[in-house]
Amino acid sequence: MKHPQRPGAVDPILADGDEPLSNRSHNRYFGDILETRLSRRSMLRGSLATFIAGAMATRLPFSSAFAGEAAAAPSLGFQAIPTSAADTVVVPDGYRVHAMLPMGTPISGHMPAYSLSASGEDQAHQVGSHHDGMHFFPLQGSARDGLLVMNHEYIEPRFLHAAAAGLALDRSGFPQNEDGSRDDDQVLKELNAHGVSVVRVRADDQGQWQVVEDVHNRRITGLTPMRLAGPVAGTEHLVTQYSPDGTMTRGTLNNCAHGVTPWNTYLAAEENWAGYFANSDVEIDRRQARYGIETRDSGRYQWHRAASGADEYVRFDASVRGASASEDYRNEPHAFGWMVEIDPMDPASTPIKRTHLGRFAHEGVIFAPAVEGQPVVAYSGDDARFEYIYKFVSARPFEAATADGSLLDEGTLYVARFNDDGSGEWLALAPGENGLTPENGFADLADILVNTRSAADQAGATKMDRPEWGAVDPATGQVYFTLTNNTQREESQTDAVNPRAENSFGQIVRWQEEDSHAGTRFAWDLFVLAGDQDDSRDLAGEPLDQESIFANPDGLWIDPDRRVWIQTDISESVMNSGIYEVFGNNQMLAANPETGEIKRFLTGPVGQEITGVITTPDQRTMFVNVQHPGATTDADAFAAGDLVSHWPDGGSAIPRSATLVITREDGGIIGA
Template identity: 45%
Template sequence: MAKSFAAMEDSNRSSNPTIHDVMDAQRRVLLRGGLASSLVALLGGGALAGCATTGSATGANPASLGRQIGFTSVPMAAQDTVTVPPGYTARVLFRWGDPVGVPGQMPAFRPDGGNSAADQALQGGMHHDGMAWFSLDGARRGLLTMNHEYTDDGLLHADGMDNWSAEKVRKSIAAHGVSVIEVERQADGRVTQVLPSRYARRITAATPCVVQGPAAGHALMRTAADPSGRNVLGTLNNCANGYTPWGTYLTCEENFANYFEGAEKPDAHHARWGIKKGGGFYRWHEFEERFDAVRHPNESNRFGWVVEIDPQNPDAAPIKRTAMGRAAHEGAAVALTAEGHAVVYMGEDARFEYIYKFVSRDKMQPGGAAANRELLDHGTLFVGRFDVDGTGAWLPLVHGQGPLTVANGFADQAEVLIKARQASDLLGGTKMDRPEWTTIDPITKTVYCTLTNNSDRGKPGRPYMDAANPRANNTMGQIIRWQEKGDLNAATFTWDHLVLAGDPSLSREGAKGNIRGDVFGSPDGLWVDPRGVLWIQTDVSTSTLGKNDYVNLPNNQMLACDPTVGEIRRFLVGPAGCELTGITMTSDLRALFVNIQHPGESPTERSDPRQPMKISSWPDRAGRPRSATLVITRDDGGIIGT
């Protein structure tokens, strides 16, 4: 995700939860791992094994292969290339500006930034992020559906931010959103894009989207342009993702506040969501009036949702599923209970925000997307409370229950969901260190979440350390995990930390961590593959890489973990200035897709095309750096990671 944006977003001023504060002695125990449940208890399966089915786009069931990691670790190095283990090859598949493959509409990329907004709407967007594979013909042919999180307007336009105009805003809008591309494996084993493709599609920040669920049509969702409150133009800041067992893609709207210019003295609602004067970082409000939150205060309520997309139906409108709540959504990991109810785990990537769970009212039906069009429109949203004794509870965000009443500012269930942060404040959810990606182990049903970092933890006037977030000045982050006490729709759970990220060679105790294996910090992307290997991707700011606590980590990386033994091994080091994000595999696990986001990123996250691209020229080695999707295969054609 766009790192500095989440780091700036720190709007939780609620006083909860003092119940989770721990004494210094308890924190020392936490740092030694003393609170952690045993691996046998948490990961052994026991009565929980097999009680739910993880939604998987891979279509594979390779648990019998085992979790053991078999590749040689890649050394960390300052470099401007992609490094993978011996015996593996990484190739660029799909870059920013490449045509998505709409028949008869495939404009070529212009390396000088000269493409029009109309061109960009038919090309791969900027800053590739979360993605998923959907099989069309087993592992031979399928669809990659991927997010484009945000834009570096310095790279996007020929003259960068100079001469700002309506056309530049339209192009920036067109570079956001989602791409659907078709890929296939050739006879020689190479994976290539299919051009043209009847499935090819671009969804942008101007694409008509439908609002469904409890908030559809609510007064807080209505605007002058849409008095129905049911039709929104676009999806934006699409960060991580999810995929459903019925074959659809979930894209998550994260730091939407940065698109809206607010009032100098915002009301309490806008203030709680970080919408303020000077907050319109992208300057869209200068030519797109709907992003002026003073003139159109409800427009921002129409963003921050999980959006469902049917990748196999290019004519179907994206649907904003409001029953799952509004948040700076990072991702949405989906699984089924034994009875077939959908369960979705979601993190909210901002300092001191929350982890959520949604449980559907109804059960999944056979028949794919068509038979489950409203499954995510009805159910219960919960916020997580992580207690000091290693247990936790899911607190329901239900109107009329507990403090969620009219007297406290919630007129109905829709308002609870639109104001999910305020509701979670009142319920006493645990304020976390920037919850990012979530993922569910398909074998044990353990749920993982990356807490990427939070240097504000423990500062004067900000929340103290607690059991789940045990380090002050948390520059390195951690990965938390939990197991439900029963099926995935249980009301309580047990939790511990898989790992506290860090570097044991550092002098600062709070940055050492407890990693078994290759060191890393700022975990972000996270995915348990079908055979049970946990993949970890890092997102360290360009302004931080190679400095201070990251002195030994000059580049971002991707690692693999066997969670049964805790070993972590580095699989990939990315080019200079990039973030590693987005991960999926073909259904036979012989092709791995990974996204390289913002190679060459400047510390300000805005490039200047008048200056040489000093940090990176990847992947073209000339002109502007371009985010891109990699396809990684073993040279012997074997299964990735074994």
């Protein structure tokens, strides 16, 4: 068995906060499966190009029971733009773009103005940091008035605090007292810069979108009280000093992509949350160790070292301190790694963590089209090296008149196994199935779900190359997932689909479910192999051209006309350097799912990630997020005030994450 990442190996392109390898199981690697499958196909083929073409162009064998007639291919009616390394946003000719809702924009309370000197309490009424997954909820069916709801993945403390000025801080650095403690108000500000923003936005008569002061506007942060629901709620796994009955917790962290339920609520994903916790215990059980928590006395931002020792900060130390779990926060990490349901239409509602969707580094969640009288189906990827892709199928059927989040509390969680012949199967993570028995260390359903990764290991799931966002084709039902990279592939593992010693660029996999989305069998193939003009292949097996090359696919969305929107996240540690220089700044492209044609639509400013995309219902306004501009500023340059980006305000301003508003000059449909 090959082990592409050796214990202790450091991945050179992991972004700050990305989880290090914690999967030590002997399950098969997706790369091994590709190698076996494609080797069989290529025995009679004489060239690498033909080898890859055969892999990319194979028709999926299962017909779709929900597809109907052949689906119309969408148009890509814009002129592709070149790559860019400029500190600006570029869109095609005939399009307009402007930024709104930069980090710190006031939305509620006394509407505190943005300032580096703003307090931690002020931040609870301002748009958070590092914008990510996002959805537009129209009000009264309007395409010009609605709630924009977005995740805030993480922070760069140096761009949050006035006290950071002049300090040699890199993108992870933070101000700290001489004794190693943290200032309480800085910690409060950092916690409040995480989470989710709900903002009413409206277009005026000139088409300019603006924030509307409204009762719906609110911040969900790292401190917001939240209810736990589903099989793990109320069990010993979640007992803490804050919630002795294991039914409540505080806050949501590292929210990456998102989901939108068929009953019109928003789901925030908790991704790289494990790094926020310290734990000085000598022995750490699998509920934390399998998620990357090791024996350490520090957390990502050292919140547990706030000078006051307040309870809301101390909880980030998961060490055993008391006589029982109800006297300390040994179980606090178990309250993270879930999908968090938020009702944007009810500002008084309490967010709910839905535990039956599994506990891992959720990139996001996508729902198959809901069908009256059939189960609800949702897919989610675990964004870490060699982790898995999951599917949840509800026990109760969807009934539009009564559907709510309780549908996500009963059902079956599955994990994917990809087979050599292009078929696949969903393995149930349920008591007594696939080796999930007390004898193998899984006492009951709650134990399986709080240890989702270990359960998937036991079941025999296929190790994937960092599953990111997913999307469902509204016409064919095919499911797409981005796999952003795997730089740990060894020379002996190279094959046609990964014809380089390191999979530095990633790919997009898609599959067709057999019979329905709730089924347990599927057929898979690759949609695109990302890379430069030498190391990429499109759906026809041809190299991508200069108008379509990209690396590290991350964000993904399929619009109502079936355009596949692909967003990239080249890590700031390698952006615009070495093999990544040819790609320039991170970008967004559009693809035709039938022909595989890909065109570059947008490039962002310096040091950022392009992420989060949605249109208004009429598809005439598109919202896209720009996360962490300026992140490539090194520590010495920051100390000298020599920032590489000043986007979006320009001049000498601190760079801020913000939301792009994109329209066509002729008022037409975006991308058509």
